[in-house]
Amino acid sequence: MLSLLSYSVYLVITLAVTVYVGQSLFRHGRAFLVDAFHENEALADSVNHLLLVGFYLINTGYVCLALQSRHPLDAAMALEILSSKLGEVLLILGGMHFFNLYLFSRFRRSALITRGAPPIIHDTVVQGRAS
Amino acid sequence: MSTPTTVAFATPKQLTVFYDGRCALCTKVHDWLSRTELLIPIELRDLRSNSTQTEYPALRDAMLSGQFIVLADDGRTYFDTKAKLMVLYATSRYRDLSYRLSAPLLYPSTDRIFSAVAAGRWMLGSPPVADCRSGVCTHG
Numbered sequence: 001m002l003s004l005l006s007y008s009v010y011l012v013i014t015l016a017v018t019v020y021v022g023q024s025l026f027r028h029g030r031a032f033l034v035d036a037f038h039e040n041e042a043l044a045d046s047v048n049h050l051l052l053v054g055f056y057l058i059n060t061g062y063v064c065l066a067l068q069s070r071h072p073l074d075a076a077m078a079l080e081i082l083s084s085k086l087g088e089v090l091l092i093l094g095g096m097h098f099f100n101l102y103l104f105s106r107f108r109r110s111a112l113i114t115r116g117a118p119p120i121i122h123d124t125v126v127q128g129r130a131s
Numbered sequence: 132m133s134t135p136t137t138v139a140f141a142t143p144k145q146l147t148v149f150y151d152g153r154c155a156l157c158t159k160v161h162d163w164l165s166r167t168e169l170l171i172p173i174e175l176r177d178l179r180s181n182s183t184q185t186e187y188p189a190l191r192d193a194m195l196s197g198q199f200i201v202l203a204d205d206g207r208t209y210f211d212t213k214a215k216l217m218v219l220y221a222t223s224r225y226r227d228l229s230y231r232l233s234a235p236l237l238y239p240s241t242d243r244i245f246s247a248v249a250a251g252r253w254m255l256g257s258p259p260v261a262d263c264r265s266g267v268c269t270h271g
Contacts, residue, residue, distance in 0.1 A: 031235070032235050035235065038140050101236065104235075105234045105235065105236055108234060108235070109230045109231070109234060112140075112230055113227070113230060115140060115142070116142045117140035117141070117142060118140070118142075118143065118203075118207075118217060118220055119216050119217075119219075119220050119229040119230045119232070119233035120209070120213045120216055120217070120233045120238075122203070122207035122208055122209050122213070123208055123209055123210050123213060124208050125205075125206045125207055125208065126187075126189035126190060126202070126206050126208050127189055127206060
């Protein structure tokens with residue numbers, strides 16, 4: 001009974017955090033990708049979605065693999081196991097999160113370097129010299 | 132930005148850099164730029180000179196407020212931190228750095244540091260001896 005309860009709490013928390021981090025990356029990473037792909041929103045959305053799917057697959061896979069554990073003898077041990085498992089998953093999620101951010105920046109920089117494009121978008125466009 | 136993408140990301144053929152000829156740090160940058168290998172030619176103009184302000188009426192207000200300005204040959208204009216990143220971008224040695232500093236993760240820090248340096252530019256270096264009456268500054 002104790003094991004079942006621990007497993008349930010573990011699954012609810014880890015999956016909820018996975019979805020939260022994934023959605024956060026999906027929402028806020030879009031701007032990076034639109035910039036990286038030179039305002040090509042369709043391509044940016046497509047890559048963003050594919051990254052999200054990859055993120056969910058890797059994290060859900062890890063959460064499932066990490067589920068298996070020793071059989072807790074008492075409530076304290078159950079809590080200990082739950083806590084260490086949650087810690088592992090959160091660290092993996094954090095690592096994945098920063099890896100995604102690194103990928104976004106990398107996409108952007110390589111796209112700009114390939115085109116020899118300016119590093120930033122201009123503030124305004126003005127007519128040059130007075131004739 | 133409402134301008135078309137092709138304009139925003141096209142490689143400029145020339146940049147005109149408007150700098151403050153009365154600030155020591157800016158004239159040091161002027162000297163450094165004239166010695167540095169450039170990927171894009173740069174014309175340096177003192178934004179405090181009357182001839183520059185007359186020649187570029189659209190930028191006069193920005194010049195009067197003392198903003199560091201970069202104007203591309205096709206009219207794209209960059210102010211302050213963006214202008215400084217464009218100067219780095221024009222150099223052979225620091226182009227890669229300009230991409231790194233403008234990455235979304237680093238840009239806020241870049242902006243803060245560049246703005247702090249710009250705010251303290253009057254305290255950095257000794258006053259320049261420059262003749263900018265013709266609009267193009269000469270030092271000596």
